[in-house]
Amino acid sequence: MSGKRSFTDAELVVAAKQVFWDRGYEGTAIDDLQAATGLSRSSLYLAFGTKRAVFDAAVAEYVSSFVDPRISPLEAPGAGVREAAAFFREFASYYRRADADRGCLLINAMAELAGRDPSFSPVSVAYHDRLRGAFANALGNAAMDSKQAGRRSAMLTASTLGVWITVRFDPAAAATTCRALEREILSWETPAPHCS
Amino acid sequence: MSGKRSFTDAELVVAAKQVFWDRGYEGTAIDDLQAATGLSRSSLYLAFGTKRAVFDAAVAEYVSSFVDPRISPLEAPGAGVREAAAFFREFASYYRRADADRGCLLINAMAELAGRDPSFSPVSVAYHDRLRGAFANALGNAAMDSKQAGRRSAMLTASTLGVWITVRFDPAAAATTCRALEREILSWETPAPHCS
DNA sequence: TCCATCTTGGACTGCCTAGTCCAAGATAGT
DNA sequence: ACTATCTTGGACTAGGCAGTCCAAGATGGA
16 A cells, blocks of 8 residues: 655645635535545545645645735736736636636635634735735825725725626626726826826 | 414524524524524425525525615616715625624625536626626716726626625725725716816 | 554544424314 | 314434544565
8 A cells, every 4th residue: 555655745735726726615525635636535634634724735825826926916016007907907818717717716715714714814814905905005106196096905905806706606797897997997097088 | 383384484584594694505504594493394394395495585585685775776767976985885884783794695695606506606697787787877877988987887896795705804894995995986976086 | 584664545433414204283164 | 073284393314524543555774
């Protein structure tokens, strides 16, 4: 049977991430993780101890591979309105993927575990704050009132959560909304197009 | 034991609604419904047949008692920007309630069942479309470009989903976002404040 | 070669689930 | 008062769950 491990933690986590992404936390059984990883219960439990620990590792992996690259441009010192617009434009094209209706693993987890599992709340709050801060950074450099930049950051943060929920039941509508957001944001670049 | 029914369907549904609202669909066991209604399994199953049928009835009751009164003002013929702003202002004050962290039963259901239960998708799509149409009605009467009104309707629809997810893990942040949305929307009433 | 150490498969436990079923009993019409 | 009809409590079924455990076996060092 064994002797030395036939897999790395990273391989396990990547395979598990796909399952949690497709099926959610509660919807994923240990048997599903076995099937996806090709490992047996013992190996999974020896490596991580609990289902929840595997999930936490999967979410962390997701954040660094999926979330970070998309938020970083907004957090960069030189970020502006164009980066905020590009953020949503890229979602619009992503939503054309066949598997986009899985949504965002992190936001799915926030929606699924919020209020039910207090230990996940800090993760939700941290991600929400990070997103808001990233938009505030991008809009803060633009030619607009700083209070308005704050309001718009909050609005875009809520919109981001909203489109990632929407993509799970209506990907086309989510893509349309992202394109609308892109154009609306671009209109913030210049001091209002309808002023002569 | 019996003879004639000791309860009405409506009473059962209202009690069940509270449980589903607090605990979600999967998180609610028939035993929880028994405890909340004071009825036994037989009575519940005789009245509705399946857990899912009880849930559907609870969602329908929720829509007519909670959702309809809040969306109707946006759908009225004379609705405008002020109604859209009031929509979010009322959420901001609602989010100060102790039990606001249950979120919105309908949006919770959309998030929980999207992609997992195809039979719920039409409900999600219908509600999303209704909300978008309501905002489009309210903004369509305002002094703004009709394409911009369309974009902003999509944005506010996504924002609405977003704040109802947010309230479950950070009610204060959700309330802040609603106030920001209110003020941002009010700024749409006049043709841009920074134009002389 | 031998042995201590680690991994592995899979059986198992205990618990929780939705849904079924039936005997006990209450009711209303006659 | 009798009886057909409906409701009710609660035991029960069948299945799914996370997590435990151990014997079988592979490995690497001495």
